Amino acid sequence: VSARSAGELHPAVAASGAPRAAEVRRLFAGIAHRYALANHVLSAYLDVSWRRAAARALAVGPGSWCLDACCGTGDLGLAVARGGCRVIGVDFCRPMLAAGRPAAPASAGMALVEADALRLPLRDRAVDAACMGFGLRNLVDPAAGLREMARVVRPGGRVAVLEFSEPSGRLSRPVFRAYVRHVLPRLGDAVTGSTGTYRYLPQTIGQWFDPAELAALMRACGLADVSCRRLALGAVALHVGTVGARAAAGPGDCGEVRPSC
Numbered sequence: 001v002s003a004r005s006a007g008e009l010h011p012a013v014a015a016s017g018a019p020r021a022a023e024v025r026r027l028f029a030g031i032a033h034r035y036a037l038a039n040h041v042l043s044a045y046l047d048v049s050w051r052r053a054a055a056r057a058l059a060v061g062p063g064s065w066c067l068d069a070c071c072g073t074g075d076l077g078l079a080v081a082r083g084g085c086r087v088i089g090v091d092f093c094r095p096m097l098a099a100g101r102p103a104a105p106a107s108a109g110m111a112l113v114e115a116d117a118l119r120l121p122l123r124d125r126a127v128d129a130a131c132m133g134f135g136l137r138n139l140v141d142p143a144a145g146l147r148e149m150a151r152v153v154r155p156g157g158r159v160a161v162l163e164f165s166e167p168s169g170r171l172s173r174p175v176f177r178a179y180v181r182h183v184l185p186r187l188g189d190a191v192t193g194s195t196g197t198y199r200y201l202p203q204t205i206g207q208w209f210d211p212a213e214l215a216a217l218m219r220a221c222g223l224a225d226v227s228c229r230r231l232a233l234g235a236v237a238l239h240v241g242t243v244g245a246r247a248a249a250g251p252g253d254c255g256e257v258r259p260s261c
């Protein structure tokens with residue numbers, strides 16, 4: 001898997017016709033107020049268990065710091081924070097952060113920060129772990145996003161990525177495709193009150209990496225021991241990798257961002 005410079009469209013993203021960063025920001029701004037609800041409805045509330053699985057896989061607890069990149073309204077980061085870990089959620093879409101703020105007060109252990117996941121405002125090895133839920137597909141350069149997460153996690157810390165994936169089963173695959181193509185865009189628009197916004201999902205999911213390719217991309221981006229767990233009959237993939245040994249640094253040493261959580 002070749003590394004690409006920030007700003008250049010990754011082939012999987014280019015092939016899908018995924019909108020560029022400004023368009024992604026606009027797209028999520030338009031549905032921010034109902035985004036979390038739409039996730040629950042579209043997944044029959046399974047998204048809660050996917051986020052819990054990702055949080056557990058990070059193996060962090062009280063006294064640790066975790067990054068939630070592309071945090072949106074913060075649901076994944078909050079699942080991590082419930083284990084006692086302090087979380088820095090980063091997203092470049094202000095309305096998504098604003099919609100998440102009521103659920104993520106400082107007392108919840110999560111700070112929401114407006115920033116680009118491709119240029120994180122964190123020093124090298126600043127946190128003990130990092131996660132990204134359904135954000136990687138939206139990045140104009142997924143490899144750069146993975147490298148940024150690996151950069152800010154201390155050696156030995158974990159990086160977890162939750163993403164959609166296509167089931168491989170003979171029955172589950174066509175059912176999933178039909179759901180994503182025909183049901184999900186309509187239901188998503190109905191819940192969020194938008195028009196055509198959820199059409200981006202079948203576009204991006206259909207062209208996305210399969211789990212083995214994503215694991216290879218993670219390895220190419222500096223992550224070791226990459227494992228993949230399929231959830232929801234393979235409709236979702238949870239990849240977890242470990243940041244390789246590098247120069248030692250203090251765990252949980254926050255960089256430029258010093259949230260008060």
Ligand SMILES: C[S@@+](CC[C@H](N)C(=O)[O-])C[C@H]1O[C@@H](n2cnc3c(N)ncnc32)[C@H](O)[C@@H]1O
Binds near residue numbers: 021074091092118139
């Ligand atoms: C599908 S939502 C996922 C939100 C949340 N992680 C979840 O699990 O529901 C994708 C999020 O990625 C954000 N995003 C996309 N590209 C980004 C970038 N370059 N930097 C920061 N956030 C980005 C969008 O603003 C959006 O909130």
